[in-house]
Amino acid sequence: MMPFASEFWSRGPNDGLFWDYCLARELRFQTCRSCGVARQPPHPICPVCASADHHWVPAPATSRLYSFTVVRTAAHPAFKDDLPYIVAIVEFPELPGIKMVTRLFDADAGSLRIGVPLTLVWEPVSADLVLPCFRPGGPATG
Structure with a gap:
């Protein structure tokens, strides 16, 4: 589980279902x-x-x-042990206009290229929060 203080996150008036789906590991x-x-x-x-x-x-x-960008300075002590880490903007070609800011795992920033295929991974944070994150590589086939 990645460190994540509850004060960083709360459900807003419009995103409750989004987080419910994420908890069920459905994006x-x-x-x-x-x-x-x-x-x-x-x-x-x-x-x-x-x-x-x-x-x-x-x-x-x-x-x-x-x-993407590489974060090298922790904005909060809770993230210090994760440094450096990659924050990415992910797009979904089949849903034009949809872009999502997220974490990118298992990636070397020096070899990343814009347009590389990504795979969704789920990052449990607490009993009531699972974050959609990604890693390089396309979805499994076959």
């Missing part, structure tokens, strides 16, 4: 039923058509690295 994105546009983070109103009608769709198996 899902809120999607407008009216125009079909997916959005992250969750929001009660579609930014495209202003509809309040939405549902949750499973994340596609295909994801790739959009951008």
Whole structure:
């Protein structure tokens, strides 16, 4: 389990279902039923058509690295033992516009390249919080 103080995280008014799905180890994105546009983070109103009608769709198996940075200074003592670590922006080509900020594990920053395929991994933090993180490499096939 990665160190993570509870004061860094709390459910917001719009993201409860996102975290419930994550706890069940399902990555899902809120999607407008009216125009079909997916959005992250969750929001009660579609930014495209202003509809309040939405549902949750499973994340596609295909994801790739959009951008990343190496964190070398801990913003809080709870993260000091993890230094250095990689924070990444992940994109999902099958869901245009969806990008997600997350941790990247099992990666060497010197050999990372934008566009590399990624695989979803789950990082348990507490009994009620599991974070969606990623590592380089595409999803298993066969």
